[in-house]
Amino acid sequence: MEGLSRPELIDPTTRLRPSFLAAVAEFRADRDYPTPWFVTDVDAAALADADAGADAFGAYVARLLAERHEAGVRAGFVPMTTLWWAAGDQMLGRLAIRHRLTRTLAEVGGHIGYDVRPSARRRGHATAMLAAALPIAASLGITRALLTVDGTNTASRRVIEANGGAFLDTVGDKCRYWVPTSPE
Secondary structure, eight states: OOOOOOOEEOOOOOGGGGHHHHHHHHHOSSSSOOOOHHHSSSOOOGOOTTTTTTHHHHHHHHHHTTTTSSSOTTTOOOEEEEEEEOOOEEEEEEEEEEEOOOIIIIIIIIIIIEEEOOOSSSSSSHHHHHHHHHHHHHHTOOEEEEEETTOOOOHHHHHHTTTOOOOEEEEEEEEEEESSSSSO
C-alpha cells in the first residue's frame, strides 16, 4: 500500500468495492482483534466476489448514505455518518459518527467508532482519521464526542488521547473519554 495518495475521509462509494472486500477479508482473518461489527453488518451478497454482488454492494453503500437521516435509520440504530478512510482506490479504514446517543451507546458505543484494516495499522491512520472526523462531528452539533474503548486496547486509548480525549470513567470493561470536536 506504499505510494498511495494522501488518505482522507470520503463518503462510502462503490468505486472502492475491491478494496473494501479485501479489507473485510483481512478483518475476518485477524485473530488479534474481534471482527468489527460493521463487517458482520454487511449483507453477504454485497460481499460476493462475483459481479452479481456489485448490485448488492451498491445497495449497501446506498443504505450507509441513507442512515445519515432519520428516514433511513434501521430499527435499533440512530442516525450516523459513515465515512471511509481512503487513499486513492485503497480503503484503509472506516469511521462512524453517531449523531446522538442512546443509553447503550453512552455506555459502550459512544459518538464515534473507527476501525483500521489490519494491513494498514500502526501507521497513524486511526489518529489522523479521528482528527479528521472531529470537525464533521462539530458540524453535526456534537460539541464534545464520547468515545469508548476496551480498557485493554492501549493503542486506541492513545489515539483518543492524542486527539484531546479526557478520561471520564470506566463502565464495565469500557473506558469512556470526552473529546472536544473543535479547538477550545
